[in-house]
Amino acid sequence: MVVITRKAEFSASHFLQNPDWSPERNKEVFGLEARPHGHNYVLEVSVAGEVDPVNGMILDLKELKQVINREVVDPWDHRFLNHEAPPFDTVNPTVENVAAEVWKRLESAIGAGGARLDKVRLYETSDLFCDYRGPG
């Protein structure tokens, strides 16, 4: 089995909040993250599979790029996640929750040709990332 990783970037703004809490409590827990601000997100999508004996690939990287663009980059790049990118109108856009949403959007699209989604790594900044390998 071989794992390949494709990288993508998108820039988006967000803030963190729990709508059931007061503004004071949100500020206390989330600190600066409670204020509207943005990040250059860096996404690494890893796909695992067997190498096809004829074409020497586990999947077509061009197609992977297209799927990532269609599912993640196009809808989120230069958007305000809380306001413009469901489910983040109701789901708090922490790096953990955004990584899980990336997984959800890519898993079915990639599972088609024998290859499977292995890992999503999302960097919110160069000093903070989340790895997600699916539920369970």
Next chain:
Amino acid sequence: MHEIGKRYRFSASHRLHSDEFSEAENVRVFGKCANPYGHGHNYVVEVRVEGDPDPATGWVADRARLDRLVEEQIIQRLDRADMNCDIPEFGELVPTTENLSIVIGRWLQQSWAGAFPDGGPRLAGLRIEETPRNSFELTL
């Protein structure tokens, strides 16, 4: 299961040298890392934490608590420190970055329950960059 990695920095000096070796052996084994007055690095330590996000915050681990723990347990001890002199663990243990990762892992494990008393996040490991070209990973 989610795993987050958060990176922190400290600058410290060390000298690789073992009393078990003669001076010639120290030079042969450790090379310029055995030079008598030591030398320094800008270290990066990446702390890995795993768990399920808290439904109230969407976080695997509270960032402020993690930052405070790392500040108290790692940065205050190691930033602008001479490891061989200032860190009791390196009285006899050679401060290679392999050993440093084990020492830091122990500091974090010993203080983890105090920082996260409600359970939840688990310390999954850490990765230390001694220089941008050398890194050391410890799985816990």
